[in-house]
Amino acid sequence: MAGLGWRWTRGRGAKNFALYLCVASAVTIAFLGKAEPPLFDYARSTLSDAAAPALSQIRAPLIAVERWAGNVTTMFSLFSENERLRQENTQLRQWQHVALSLQNKMHRYEVLLNAVPDATSQAVTARVIGEASRPFIKTMILNAGTAQQVKKGQAVVDDRGLLGRVYVVGANTSWVILLSDLNSRVPVLIEPAHRRAILMGDNTPAPKLELDVSDGPVKPGDRVVSTGDGGLLPPDLQIGTVMQDGSELRVALSARPESADFVQIKAFILPPPPSATEPAPAVTASAPEIPLVPQATIAEGISQRPAPPAMPLQSRSPDEPQFDGQNEELDR
């Protein structure tokens, strides 16, 4: 006791006590974080809501510096990059024609079969105002929250594909867990084998694929899309392509979180079950002309995609580019 008292008078004991107390607090918080996640989610969303204006203000000059730095490096490869883009553009135009004609055919079949319409999808366009790529988490903060009707679990996509899903929602901000995050598990579909799998993030840029027990060849280069299983993520969202990594199958993700600026948060709403008494729509050549995709109603930053109308599509020119109606600004 005498020794302890002496140490206390020297101040070292008090300092050590403060350190031990803080370490005990940190460990307690870590365990509480696992036991009571909503408590910390609330703290996190409150913090991000409070920091959102400052994050938005500070990011503008930083983005400008980053772009300048990026431009300096790309300047040296401008010519070859231009050539590559021309070739890619030519190929994409050919693919656009193929896609449009297939879309036409698909809608005809849907009408003839009186198929259940796809689930409707709403989207909120949001800006990335924060990003963290850390050893234990891969996440980003968006400037849209409950005020913009964002909900936990909704899919977040950039112009290339699925980035992740919302896991914390504040009043005006939301947090996205990226597909590469250690905690991310997403059911996916591998095309063309139509094989189901689970995409498991492990904090590496290419998440692992855990295939189901069914048969079906899966090879590098195959497309990976979302399944829509569980009714949370919309189906057929582009995720990436299969790649071989030793004995494991991984996915080269299409989306680029590090360069994402504006993203879409997609709400997925299952359609009501088809009514047995509802008659099939008549397919006649004299049907009134209705655009394939009606004008999207955009209210308070939310654009809505209506279900495709059950009617013939002869009125539409196959060469005419079609917007998906989710966000016209981005589609342009």
Place this chain on the structure above:
Amino acid sequence: MSAVAGTVEQMFNHPLRLLASFLPLLLGLLLVFLINMPVSFTGGLLPAPALALACVYFWVLVRPDLMPPAAVLLIGLAEDLLSGGPPGLWAAGFLAAHWLTDRERDSFAGLTGVGALVGFAAVVLSAALAAYGLETVVYLRLAPVAPLLLHGVSTVVFYPLVALPMGWLLHKVVGPMRGGD
């Protein structure tokens, strides 16, 4: 009681001194804030460094009285909350760094040049080990080590960018504001 009241009165009579006392904490929080901006100046080559850890190391080394464990806990919690990670992990990591730096201050303070970077790397390693250990115990899983190592390398590489302005602040701002103590 009168001694405490006198100290408090003295602090409020000298607002600059008060500000200087909180400056390392505020700088740590600012660095946490900045590093969570969606910007990568390395083009995604390196992950974002833990700049706040460099701040903690610097101030514990040169002015431990201005970076007490409670301030380190606050900075660590801010890092955990703002990065979206599990709460408490980096708070514990930063406290481990505080412990090692405080314990070996004489050794670290004598290091210069590459030696200083190696010293800081040892502190980063202690923080990473503490965070990794706690993550393993709490979540009962082994996180991949490579991203953690890369994060540590990134933090060490960026250390001079934090240490140089901090040194300037120490000599030009904190010292004069606190009356040269």
